[in-house]
Amino acid sequence: GEKYHLGDCFECGSCTWxxxxxxxxxxxxxxxxxxxxxxxxx
Known part of the structure; x- marks a missing residue:
């Protein structure tokens, strides 16, 4: 998780969109x- 900065994601959904x-x-x-x-x- 830390390697990919997963904690920086606040789940706004922009990437999915x-x-x-x-x-x-x-x-x-x-x-x-x-x-x-x-x-x-x-």
């Missing part, structure tokens, strides 16, 4: 952030 492949990026970022939070607690 502009993505030519229609990849649900915000959804994937939310999942990744949750995984990182769970790892931090463990």
């Amino acid at each position: 502009i993505c030519p492949s229609n990849i649900p990026l915000v959804q994937q970022f939310r999942i990744a952030k949750q995984i990182l939070r769970e790892k931090a607690v463990a």
Whole structure:
């Protein structure tokens, strides 16, 4: 997460809107952030 600055994303949705492949990026970022939070607690 830190390598790609995932924490800098505030989930505005701009990347998903502009993505030519229609990849649900915000959804994937939310999942990744949750995984990182769970790892931090463990």
